[in-house]
Amino acid sequence: MTVPPSEVLLKRACAQVGLSSFGARPIRIGENAIYSLPSRVVVRIGRSGQATAAAKEVAVSRWLESAEVPAVKAFPDIDQPLVIDGSPVTFWRELPEHRHGTPPEVAAVLKRLHASPLPTDFELPALTPFVRLAERIDRAKTLADDDRGWLRHQLAQLTKAFAELPAGLPRCTIHGDAWAGNVVVTADGPVLLDLERFSLGPPEWDLVSTAVRLSTFGTMTAKDYESFAAAYGHDVLKWDGFDVLRDIRELRITCYAAQRASEEQSVRAEAALRVACLRGLRGPRPWPDWKPLS
Structure with missing residues (x-):
């Protein structure tokens, strides 16, 4: 069985930051590939060449947290994004149970x-x-x-x-x-x-x-x-x-x-x-x- 390219990148990225990718579950595979790890970390793999955009997302997340505007949070203590074979990889805290907003x-x-x-x-x-x-x-x-x-x-x-x-x-x-x-x-x-x-x-x-x-x-x-x-x-x-x-x-x-x-x-x-x-x-x-x- 051929392993999807995003799974290869996922394993390499997780290994690089000391996280286990075992049991990872795909959330969405499209222009960006998004996986959920059992450790309640979400991994986002961006399109090749989009490292600058990924870095902006991480910076925005950290700024929003400091400004007390509720938003998804970049995982702390990781220098993000990682760039593997040209693709940016970022790590996020998984949200608790939620619903769409009214x-x-x-x-x-x-x-x-x-x-x-x-x-x-x-x-x-x-x-x-x-x-x-x-x-x-x-x-x-x-x-x-x-x-x-x-x-x-x-x-x-x-x-x-x-x-x-x-x-x-x-x-x-x-x-x-x-x-x-x-x-x-x-x-x-x-x-x-x-x-x-x-x-x-x-x-x-x-x-x-x-x-x-x-x-x-x-x-x-x-x-x-x-x-x-x-x-x-x-x-x-x-x-x-x-x-x-x-x-x-x-x-x-x-x-x-x-x-x-x-x-x-x-x-x-x-x-x-x-x-x-x-x-x-x-x-x-x-x-x-x-x-x-x-």
Whole structure:
């Protein structure tokens, strides 16, 4: 039996820091491979060449702990990340039993994060909402030429619009990917997960991740959204720049589906649906037929 490359890296990394990888359980194997060890340590193996990003995640985790913002915690007393054959490996404390956060709980932890002072021992990068989108459009083999051209034009238009966003809330530290799955609740309260996209930017970017559940996907009730906005103290749907950030979010997840469709036939119908919706061919929002991609 061939051992997956991530398991080889896992064993080598654990041995290097004195942890046993025996009995490791895969949590998710994708762009990043994530394993849980019986010792309640989570090991994350990143993509080759992503050591700088992994180092930022560890720095962000330690800063959040000092700022008393609840988030996943990097395992202490290990100089992280390890880099093995080009792939960064980081170690994290496993969370206790938890559930997904409710809209008010998501809002509360985001409000706490956005109010935190900026870190002083490292510099957060500026938000880059268009990272890898051009490459995904160009490399999506299943896109029709007309769809590819439209997506390229939409990307250009949104890039310009993002640079000209109207005034909003003060820029601050943002999570960068603050959808509901990245906030869980333990017995001690809400906890932020996935620190990869932490950056400096408009807090509205984090709020839009919840707002699109109502406006784009129709998977949230108006009452639940109102509870989110009330808990945060701001309704991003009423901001003049909402449509721009909403459209960028929609473009991002559509380009991701198009990339996946090039590799997985089962995703092709979903990718085509998303492109058609963005192009106005499936009626007005919301589009409840969109299916999440694992």
